[in-house]
Amino acid sequence: MLVFTRKVDEAIVIGDGIEVKVLRVGRDSVRIGVSAAPHVPVHRREVYDQIRAANAAAAAAPTAITDLVARLKGKVPAPEVS
């Protein structure tokens, strides 16, 4: 791991166009600003991990899907008939 010492308002640049800047330093937290192109996903690690875990828990083998849908039937209100 690369380790840097930065002061408030100092930044590091990653690759072509990703900037990570220290905005504020508190007692036990650091406020960080990330500038990246729109197509570069930037997430909090714990949120990303939570969504990975949720996807893993929901993934099914394609052959198991029919049974799964049958088990889920009735768990959601039926669509309104208009």
Place this chain on the structure above:
Amino acid sequence: MSQSSAVDGVVTFPEGLPGFEEHRQFMIVASPDMEPFTVMRGVEARAPAFVAVDPRMVDRAYPTTLDRVDLARLAAHEQEPLLWLAIVAAHEDGRATANLRAPVVINPGTMRGIQIIAVESPYRTDHPLSVK
């Protein structure tokens, strides 16, 4: 309002789904006997499949608006009709939950899909499903 939610063809997720980044192409399958559920089925060998439901079926007040960045990722215009899906998990204890925290949004116009990971959200990845 029409409930037909199948998208005809293969939808590409340019960034994949977190945890399944290697599978980027999914068929979106809907049929009357599965309503209100929709199935997302990976097209490649050993790809996973998911059951999903329109998050508005789970929470009528669920907001289906996207910011400019997500619209750009979908190559969508502001007024374009998009398909919103919350991935559903069936747990061993019999509970079923829907991921309202990170919905899947598909643009049928460009056949692109993304899973939205908002910086902040009041919703949970395991919102309980139950008949009201």
